[in-house]
Amino acid sequence: MAETDIFNPLDWQTSLDFNPNPAxxxxxxxxSNSQILRPRLGGWFSRDLTNTGHxxxxxxxxxxLSIVQRIKQFYHSYKDGYFTLIDIDGGGRHYVGRFTNVPKSVQTANGKYSIQGLTFEEYPTARMVQYPSDFDNDGHSLYVADDNLRPRVALMQGAWAIQISPTAPAGSTASMPSALEAYDAAPVAGTDWAQMGYVGWGFSMTFRLGATLGVIDLYLDNVLLVSGLNLSSGAVTQLNAPAGTSPNGSTSLTVEVIDVPLDSHRIKIMANAASGAGKGILFPPVTYIY
Known part of the structure; x- marks a missing residue:
């Protein structure tokens, strides 16, 4: 049953005679997904190399005794699989994984037992009953350039440049990563593209809209999620699961992709054939969940 087997369900009173939540x-x-290196001279460099969860x-x-038996049952039953653990006090967020070490119980009194140091670790690529979706509290910003102004967007094809977004707050400068976007002023349809990587679950991107902008396609891990996103009007030709869009008036459009399992992911923007001559495309900052 995998992700649908929940160790500590919210309605545990209906099926269990004990509270299974940990102490x-x-x-x-x-x-720890990043390898961080520092050369003899200069600042730090980091790169995500693994897709470990929490x-x-x-x-x-x-x-x-009944909860000790349940813990041991979940350990033995899911050695090669995974189940769901809910962080009740942490907003009810779901974590999908397994116990990675043998549960050891100690009898502390008549009919009483304690277990300590039992490790639950998330399982990368696992399906989930409820995927993380709280971008306001669980979201992390990933700008197109880091604090040293090194591009995080892999400018792989086309005349991309890192520039101050026209929608950045007044007084923004090119030394402020949060104010920057990647921009291709004259994209070639089906050829010009840029991508960014991250480790986590879903992501959100807010695209500014304007008359001088063209049409893009958005991919996740080379799977087309949004086809024909018109950055002039906000219209979308086709949405594929698990992507969704929401307009923010007439000035911007937000794309949210939620039902994404834990893994190392790549977001790619490509110029669509309907972009039109003289129309630019852009890659804005990303908010992702980890």
Missing amino acids: YMSELEPG SFSLQWNNLP
Whole structure:
């Protein structure tokens, strides 16, 4: 049953005679996905090399025997698979993974047991019942250039340039990564493209709209999600799952892609054949969930 098997369901009272949620002081640790290097001279360089998720170091104190049995059952049943753990106090976010070490129980009193140091680790590429979707609180900004103004967007084809977005706040300068966008003033349809990578779940991008802009296609991991996004009008020719769009008045359009499993992902923007002569295309900052 995989992701649909939930260790600590919200309605546990209807099927269990004990509360399966772990005790307080259980630690949540994000994965270390980046290799960070510093040369003899100069600043730091980093690159994502793995797609590790979060891990929990869990503990239960003074448990009835029934929950000890449930923990051991989930450990043995999902050695080669995964199940869902819900962070009840952390906004109810779902984590899909498995216990990675043998649960060891200690009897603390008559009919009471404790388990400490049991590790739950997320399983990359796993399906989920409920994917992370809170861009306001779980979202992280990924600008087209880093603080050293090195491009994060791989400018692979076309005359792309990093520039200040016309919609940036007044007083913005080229030294402010949050104010920048990647822009191709004269794209070749089906040829000019740029991409950016990240490790995590879904992402969101807000495109400015304007009369001088053309039409783009948006891909995730080389799968076409949005076909014919007209940056002049905000019209879209075709949306493929799991992408969705929402207009922000007549000045911008937000694309949200939510139902994406944990992995190393690549977002690609390509000039569409309907772009038209003299129409530019752009790659804005990305908000992604990890």
